[in-house]
Amino acid sequence: MSLIRSSLLVGLGSVASRILGFARDVLFAQALGAGPVADAFLAAFRLPNLVRRIVGEGGLNPVLVPALSRESPDEAATVAGDALSVFAVALLALTGFVEIGAGLIAFLLAPGLHDDGRTLALVALYTRLSFPIVICATLASLAAAVLNWRGRFTATALAPLAVNGGLILTLLALESGFDLPLASKAAWLAAASSLAGLVQLGIVAAALLQGGSRPVRFRRPRWSPLLKSLLLAGLPVLAASGAVQIYFLAATQIASFWPSGISWLYYAERVMQLPLGLMAGLSASLLLPELARHHQAGERQALVTAQNRALEVALLLALPAGAALFILARPISTVLFERGAFEATDAEGTALVLMALSLGLPFATVAKVLSQTLFALGSLRTALMAAGMGLVVTVTASLILAWPLGPAGIALGVSLGCLGHAGAVILGLRRFGLWAPGRRSLSRLARTAAAALVMSVGLLGAGSVFDETGPLALTALCLGGLALYALAAFATGAMTRDDWASLTKKSSEPLRPDAGLS
Template structure:
């Protein structure tokens, strides 16, 4: 399969999941608004959603793909069965602990609610109902990594749609057929998320079962050195892969001290995650296996070249997305969320948070791409240290900026953490002699910046004339603004040489 076909399959699946996620969050805002119940639900949903995003974007792939790919098919299938069995038993125990200690976990997730016992109790309830999804999506992610390693991308691209699709269905039923208090609506949604995760796991299990060549063989798990290394690598890999999500989790704890702060941060981050999640899925599913193969062959120059070309593609998407989100944040949050229980003041607060988060989007994207080489090389310590540095910067900057700027300052702290994370990854790679920006990357970046400036000027000019139409609920006007900006950027990118015919030829080569 050519790289472009693989990329399109993974990319379209990821994009479809993100679009469904948008629809889900629009319905969340309509059903729950941005008050105490919404804060409680979103605080409880933060950890399950964090795990779902990390593992759904291939967070365990850096530990699994290089290790299993080096084994013979039969031994790889047995080891994969051992991994699934051990992770399953471990996660069952963890789920039991969470069910018992949900009250303490609720206080950790939302310390700002320590004086509000009623809302804190709701956080605990929703945590108990939603946490089983962690077991399901983690096992599904391991199965997806095994399928990706064998070049089977269809099931792994489509399976994540089950979670968002199931929650959308639950929201439609709750809004259309039932008239329930907000607290009960949130409880049903939390339970629905766990059921949707079970459906996703069943989908992946069916794909593994229907393979012509057995991909998984179950037996009594053997405590082999490989299994031990995979388990020990699991935690640092998840931390390093989900660095941005961890930054958001830390920011959420600080935001819980502000009314509606948790909700504003959640909805803004969901918009920002659309382009970031796409690059994460492409990186873990396509770039990581390619880099792992090149690392095994010892071709350092090929690794550096592959990184630079991947970084070009990532910034080609991330830079215009960052600029567009910053410019049209207010109309976007208004059209997407301002309805039902979600008020105009909530849309304004969410827009300011989104503008602050958009600043860090290019840095978060660059870190996603560059960190794949550390994973392929097995340098988990360097990747972990870079993530820890970013987390420390996020906490320090968020606390410093929160008091004068509120949730907007907290979001700026996240962007500063993304900058520190990307810088630490780049420094680590240069220390290993595995990255240096070449002339092609520098020239392409300059052209991309020119195209982004052209798009930004056009968006700013159009905003003054189209804002009144958008303010009247004009989703079509917002869509026209977005598509117009995209068209101008595409034309400018072609005119400046940021995108050329040779790029398509490279993408369509057989991988």
């Protein structure tokens, strides 16, 4: 499959999933608003959704792809089966622990609700109902990693749509045919998320079991050194891959001390995650295998070139996205969320949080892309330490800024954490001698920033024309800003015809089974 076809397939799947997730969250706001029930549901939903996002963006690919590439086709099929079986048992045990200890977990997720026993009890209930999705999403991600290694992307791109699609159907049914209290609506949504996760797993499992020439082999797992290394590396890789999600988990705990703080942070994050999630999915599914190939072949310069190229493309999207979200935060929050139980004060609070988060979007993108090089090298320790540095900065900055600025200060702390994470990753790459952006990359970055500045000026000027920004006006601003940025990008040379031509090149040959990572 050509690079452009595989990129488009993964990209379209990621975009479609984010759009459905967007629609889901708009319906969440309409149905639940931003009060105590919404805070309870979104706090409980945070933990399973964190795992689903991490693994759904290819968080387990850095573990499985290099391990499978070192084995023969027959042995790789056996290793994949062993990994799926062992993870299934471990996840069942974890889910049992969560179901029993949901009360304690609820307190840890939202410590600010400890004085409100009823709301905290709702957090525990919704956690019990929604957490089984973790089993389905993680196993689906493992199966998707195997499919990606084989060069099969269709099922992995489409299966995640089942979760958001199922939740949207549930929300529409609850809003149209039932007159339920808010707490009951949230309970049905929590249960529906687990059922939708089962559908996602079924789609990927069906594609995996087709197998082709190398079907996955299931047996009673044997405790091999390879399987042990997979299990030991799993948690560090997930933590490093999902660093931003962990930062938001910590921010949610702090935001629980402010009324509606959990809800405002959640809805603003979902807007910010639209461009970031796209880059995360593309990096894990497409960039990581490419970097691993260059590392295995000893092509150090080619690895650096591929890394710099990916960073240029990522910032080509992230810089204008961050600027647009900052400028359009208020109309976005109003148009998307202000309806039903979601009031104007909630839209204003969400807008302030979104403005703070938009500042960290480029840094989160840089860290996400550059971390793939560390995964390709097998340097999980460096990747984990960089993620830990970002977490320390997030918690410290959020606690300091929360008191004068409230939830917006917490969001600004997350942005500073993304900056710290990106800086730590760059320092790690410098230790390996792999941070060399070069004159071409720096020039491209300057041109991209100039194009984003032109777009920003245009958006500010156009925004001043509208007295009130409704759906049509917001759509016009978004499309006009995109068109202006595209013209400015070509005019400044941030985007060239050669960039489009390079996408049509055939992707590299599959990883050689006998080529190992050092």
